Amino acid sequence: MVHHRTGFGSLLTCLATALAVLAGGAWATDEPGEQQVHLGVATCASSTCHGRVEAAEDSPVALNEYFIWSKYDSHANAFEVLKDEWSQRIAANMGLENAASAEACLVCHTDYVPARQRGERFHLSDGIGCESCHGGAETWIDSHYGPDTSHADNLRQGMAPTEEPLFQARMCQSCHLGDDERQITHEMMAAGHPRLRFELDTWLANMPPHHVVDADYSRRKNDAGSVERWVASNLAASEEYLSRLADHIGRNSLSPELSLFDCHACHRPMDTGIRRSAGERRLIQAGSLRPNDHALRMLGIIVELRDPDLAQVIRRGNRSLHAAAAQTASDFRSRAMQLRENVALAAELFRGQRLSADDRHSLETTLLQRAADGWFRDYADAEQLFLGLQSLAAQVPTTTSRRYDALFRLLDDEQAFEPGKVAAEAGRLLRESR
Numbered sequence: 268m269v270h271h272r273t274g275f276g277s278l279l280t281c282l283a284t285a286l287a288v289l290a291g292g293a294w295a296t297d298e299p300g301e302q303q304v305h306l307g308v309a310t311c312a313s314s315t316c317h318g319r320v321e322a323a324e325d326s327p328v329a330l331n332e333y334f335i336w337s338k339y340d341s342h343a344n345a346f347e348v349l350k351d352e353w354s355q356r357i358a359a360n361m362g363l364e365n366a367a368s369a370e371a372c373l374v375c376h377t378d379y380v381p382a383r384q385r386g387e388r389f390h391l392s393d394g395i396g397c398e399s400c401h402g403g404a405e406t407w408i409d410s411h412y413g414p415d416t417s418h419a420d421n422l423r424q425g426m427a428p429t430e431e432p433l434f435q436a437r438m439c440q441s442c443h444l445g446d447d448e449r450q451i452t453h454e455m456m457a458a459g460h461p462r463l464r465f466e467l468d469t470w471l472a473n474m475p476p477h478h479v480v481d482a483d484y485s486r487r488k489n490d491a492g493s494v495e496r497w498v499a500s501n502l503a504a505s506e507e508y509l510s511r512l513a514d515h516i517g518r519n520s521l522s523p524e525l526s527l528f529d530c531h532a533c534h535r536p537m538d539t540g541i542r543r544s545a546g547e548r549r550l551i552q553a554g555s556l557r558p559n560d561h562a563l564r565m566l567g568i569i570v571e572l573r574d575p576d577l578a579q580v581i582r583r584g585n586r587s588l589h590a591a592a593a594q595t596a597s598d599f600r601s602r603a604m605q606l607r608e609n610v611a612l613a614a615e616l617f618r619g620q621r622l623s624a625d626d627r628h629s630l631e632t633t634l635l636q637r638a639a640d641g642w643f644r645d646y647a648d649a650e651q652l653f654l655g656l657q658s659l660a661a662q663v664p665t666t667t668s669r670r671y672d673a674l675f676r677l678l679d680d681e682q683a684f685e686p687g688k689v690a691a692e693a694g695r696l697l698r699e700s701r
Contacts, residue, residue: 302384302403303402303403303404303405303406303425304384304385304386304403304404304405305380305384305385305386305389305398305403305404306386306388306389306403306404306405306408307385307386307387307388307390307393307396307398308333308336308337308393308396308397308398309388310386310388310404310408311332311333311397312333312337316330317330317331317332317333317334317397318330318331319331320334322479327483327484327487328478329477329478329479331477332397332477332478333397335475335476335477336396336397336477339475340474340475340477342394342395342396342399343393343395343396344394345375345376345377345394345395346367346373346376346377346391346392346393347394349366349367349372349373349376350366350367353459354366354367354372356458356459357455357458357459357460358372358458360457360458360459361454361455361458371455373391374442374448374449375442375449376394376395377391377393377394377395378391378393378394378395378396378398378399380403384403386405395442400427400429400438401426401429402425402426402427405425406424406425407421407424407425407426410424411424417487418487418488430489430490430491431491432467432491432495432498432499432500433499433502433503433614433618435467435496435499436467436496436499436500436503436504437503437506437507439465439467440465440467440500440503440504440507441507443463443464443465443470444463444465444504444508445463445507445511445526446507446511447510447511447514450511450515450524450526451463452524452526453524453525453526455526456526456530462530464647464650465500465504466500466651466654466655466658467496467497467499467500467503468493468496468497468500468658468661469654469657469658471496472493472661491621492621492622492661492662493658493659493661493662494622494626494627494630494658494659494661495617495621495622497654497655497658497659498569498617498622499617501562501565501566501569501655502566502610502613502614502617504562505562505563505566505610505613506607506610506611506614508559508560508563509563509603509604509606509607509610510607511524511527512527512558512599512600512603513600513603513604513607515527516596516600516603517596517597517600523556525556527558527559528556528557528558528559529556529557529558529559529560529645529647530559530647531645531646531647532556532557532645535682555589555592555593556592557589557592558585558588558589558592559647560585560588560589561647561650561651562651563581563585563606563610564585564642564643565651565652565655566581566610566613567581567582567585568630568633568634568637569613569617569630570616571633572622572626572629572630573616573617574613574616577609577613577616580609581606581609581610581613584602584605584606584609585606587602587606588602588603588606627659627662630655630659631656631659631660632697632700634652634655634656634659635693635696635697635700636693636697638652638689638690638693639690639691639693639694639697640690641686641687641690643686643689643690644686645684645686646681646684649677649686649689650678652674652689652693653671653674653675653678656671656674657671671696673692674689674692674693674696677689677692
């Protein structure tokens with residue numbers, strides 16, 4: 268596999284300092300074991316369980332997962348980050364006494380389950396531990412190992428299906444982007460919290476792996492590939508974003524929750540304009556709030572592989588959502604929910620399916636063509652373009668991630684970003700591939 272680049276300046280610094288959830292995966296919609304007791308990482312840490320220093324040679328799992336997590340994984344330090352000077356400054360700016368005790372911070376920097384679900388060895392100070400992703404172990408801790416135990420048995424007992432891409436994306440982004448229980452607010456970012464961004468496959472590639480995808484793993488769990496995780500990431504991000512929009516619009520507030528809109532529409536030098544296509548100029552009133560639609564725009568390209576008509580419906584729905592930003596709150600909310608229904612239809616098209624080599628090649632070519640045409644108009648769009656191309660590079664035999672180094676360098680400085688240069692570089696790459 269081609270390794271992904273870390274970067275965009277501070278892009279992956281967020282893995283160590285921003286909101287974090289250890290990644291797993293699924294096409295399922297319901298999280299299993301939501302009410303189960305979480306026993307704490309100490310339950311998994313003995314040398315006879317997952318606490319070995321070296322990987323076991325005679326086991327279907329490495330058994331050093333706890334060691335890797337505790338020594339190398341930033342998720343293990345998620346709670347401790349709340350004690351540092353920067354986190355305390357954010358808390359002070361928000362009027363909070365202490366980041367390490369504020370629920371607004373703990374909901375993502377710890378395995379923040381209700382008190383009734385915390386076992387004797389459970390500690391919030393463990394950060395984002397095993398059960399944050401694999402689910403509360405109360406019902407499966409004693410049965411999830413042994414020669415007669417199957418993965419299907421574990422799932423029936425309440426273990427989370429962390430190998431499934433859409434489950435994985437939804438779980439990870441619940442903190443990395445927010446969900447109905449964890450809203451990352453404009454106040455938090457104004458107080459100093461990093462801007463949130465996420466793409467499942469890249470984030471996983473930059474985590475220390477605590478499992479080995481070999482023939483045995485693939486047989487037991489049917490591991491998905493990089494592109495499938497990228498597709499799932501865009502599906503999940505589109506779903507959740509539209510749900511959050513609909514939930515927050517129309518509340519009794521002078522302004523909507525600004526974190527749900529495009530940061531770069533406002534946070535840019537005032538003496539420079541944003542270059543827009545003629546279609547956007549007709550739809551978006553100057554100065555309007557602009558939906559943060561990078562996942563939706565990418566999804567419109569992805570869905571073309573399975574259903575071009577639905578892809579067109581999603582693109583029209585997104586344009587309609589933008590237009591409604593200058594209309595009433597009820598119009599905007601209605602457009603968001605209509606678009607959410609179409610995204611749910613798109614998810615069904617990719618449920619449990621691997622993309623073929625032709626699919627991957629077609630996606631790569633289409634992304635470059637759209638980029639060359641100026642489709643990716645701002646920084647958030649362009650960074651997702653790069654991350655998508657990187658994921659595709661991992662599974663397209665004729666290319667490598669090094670091919671996109673020049674594109675990567677165009678994303679080093681958010682304030683100096685020039686969409687015209689991205690379009691020109693994409694055009695060069697497209698001509699090179701012909």
